[in-house]
Every structure is written in structure tokens, then in C-alpha cells.
Amino acid sequence: MTTRSKPRSAGTRPPGAAAGPDGMPKNPAKWARSWIYWVLNPLAAGYRRENSLLTRGYTSWQFYKQDFEYIGCFSLYLQPEGIEALEDPTFRRQPRHHPLLDGINAHDESIVDLRTRANETFDHLRLDDTFLAAVGEALAAHRAGGHTDSVAGAYGEDRLPDLVAQRLINRVEVLTPGFEADAVFWTNQRERFKRFQSGAAFQRLNKSIEATRTDAVRLWNLLVALRTEYSEAYGLPPVPAPSDQ
Numbered sequence: 001m002t003t004r005s006k007p008r009s010a011g012t013r014p015p016g017a018a019a020g021p022d023g024m025p026k027n028p029a030k031w032a033r034s035w036i037y038w039v040l041n042p043l044a045a046g047y048r049r050e051n052s053l054l055t056r057g058y059t060s061w062q063f064y065k066q067d068f069e070y071i072g073c074f075s076l077y078l079q080p081e082g083i084e085a086l087e088d089p090t091f092r093r094q095p096r097h098h099p100l101l102d103g104i105n106a107h108d109e110s111i112v113d114l115r116t117r118a119n120e121t122f123d124h125l126r127l128d129d130t131f132l133a134a135v136g137e138a139l140a141a142h143r144a145g146g147h148t149d150s151v152a153g154a155y156g157e158d159r160l161p162d163l164v165a166q167r168l169i170n171r172v173e174v175l176t177p178g179f180e181a182d183a184v185f186w187t188n189q190r191e192r193f194k195r196f197q198s199g200a201a202f203q204r205l206n207k208s209i210e211a212t213r214t215d216a217v218r219l220w221n222l223l224v225a226l227r228t229e230y231s232e233a234y235g236l237p238p239v240p241a242p243s244d245q
Contacts, residue, residue: 025090032230035091038082040230041239043104044223046077047216054213057171057206061118063162064155068115071212073108096229100222107215110208117201117208118169124201125165131196135161138189145188153181168197169205 025031050071053060060070075083085091092101125131139160142151152160163182167175167190175183196202231238 024094029234029236031090032234033236034085036227036230036236036238038079038085039091040223040227042077042079042082043074044220044227046074047107047220047223050216051213051220054209054216057209059114059118059170059209061115061122061166061169063122063159063166066115066119066122068111068118071111073111074104096226100219100226103215103219103222107212107219110212110215114205114208114212117205121169121201121205122162122165124199125168125196126161128196131165131193132161134192134196135164138164138185138192142185142189147184149181149184151182151185164193168193171197 053070060068062069074086078086091097139151139157151157152163155163160182167182167186172186173190175186177183177187180186227238230236
């Protein structure tokens with residue numbers, strides 16, 4: 001299986017000093033406001049959500065694209081203007097930003113590793129005849145219970161093992177009936193699959209989940225500290241008013 005190439009870097013630290021006496025460029029309040037709105041706030045929101053999801057083991061990994069839906073590298077959380085601001089030398093040469101840039105690059109590497117581990121775990125399950133047999137038995141039990149619903153929705157029942165593997169990788173406990181095609185099936189049959197959430201593949205996956213979550217928490221703390229610093233130094237609201245955006 002191929003995995004995505006290494007993501008774009010948040011950038012190295014360019015040489016040179018900014019114009020301001022404290023290392024800030026000229027018109028520092030204008031720059032700080034731009035950074036708060038385009039870089040710090042979106043990244044803080046993204047990493048906060050990431051921590052919330054990964055705390056319960058939900059990576060949002062999707063079997064049909066072999067990637068995550070709701071977590072990712074820094075570029076997932078930024079608008080084009082935010083990416084441009086983050087990669088601009090004016091932002092990157094600020095010494096106060098260096099821990100953030102280093103942390104972003106480290107986190108992106110963790111995301112790549114987590115994606116690799118999720119894909120490896122999926123491959124492990126799909127090559128396990130015992131797992132495939134358990135899916136078949138669960139489907140038979142589901143049908144024997146009088147259920148005639150399409151358990152895999154538009155994917156078709158031949159993709160049910162893929163969908164079950166996805167649920168296991170994401171540690172899904174409950175699905176919403178009427179929203180997910182396999183909700184009733186999963187509610188009734190999920191216990192028989194929990195034994196597959198052990199072994200070396202899942203251990204590596206769980207370790208990578210925790211490493212990525214730890215990176216996200218560390219970055220959130222750095223971002224909030226920077227936002228507070230700029231807000232207090234230049235009299236800026238931590239969240240700009242709609243008329244200012």
C-alpha cells in the first residue's frame with residue numbers, strides 16, 4: 001500500500017531580524033491582528049478538536065480514501081491566507097514563533113505516522129481470515145434477527161469488512177440510526193469484533209494516536225499563549241469581531 005508523501009513543511013527559520021526593536025515588524029499591531037485571525041485562532045481550533053477526537057480514540061480514518069476526515073496536517077486547518085501568513089518570512093523569523101513552527105512540523109510528522117499505522121491496521125484486518133469469518137457470521141446473525149437493511153449503504157455488502165475495520169480503527173461504540181447505514185448492525189454485533197482490537201498492529205496504532213494527541217495539546221497551549229501575548233501587548237481581542245474580519 002502506498003501512503004501519502006510527506007506533507008509540506010511549516011517552514012524553516014529564515015535568517016535576519018525584523019524591523020521593530022522587540023523583533024516585531026513595523027506596524028506590529030496590524031501584523032499581530034493578522035496572525036491572530038489567520039494563523040493562531042484557526043490552528044488552535046483545529047488542534048483543540050483533534051485532541052477531543054483522539055482522546056476517545058476517534059481518528060476519523062476512512063477506508064475508501066485511506067486517510068482522515070477531521071484531523072490532519074496544519075494546512076487542513078488554515079485558509080489559503082493563513083498558509084501564506086504562516087509561511088511568510090515575517091512570521092517565521094520571529095523568535096517567539098520558533099517553538100510553534102518546530103511543533104507544527106513535529107505534529108505533521110506524527111500525522112503521517114498515524115495515517116501509516118491506521119492503513120497498516122486496516123491491511124492486517126483485511127488479511128485476517130478469522131476477522132473475515134467473524135464479519136460473515138455477524139451479518140448472518142443480523143439477517144437471522146429479521147433485519148433486511150443495507151448494512152453497508154452505497155458501498156455494498158462486499159465492503160462490509162472494510163467498514164467494520166474502519167469502525168474498529170476509530171474505536172466507534174455507538175452509531176446514529178438513520179444516519180449511518182450500519183447503525184443497527186453495529187449496535188447488535190460490535191461486541192463480537194472487540195477481540196480484534198488487540199495485537200501488535202493496534203498497539204502501534206494506539207501509541208501513534210497518543211503521540212499525535214500529545215503534540216496537538218502542546219501546540220494548542222503554544223497557540224493560546226501567543227494569542228494572549230499579542231492580545232495584551234497590542235490591545236487586540238483574542239477573537240476579532242465580525243466587522244474586523
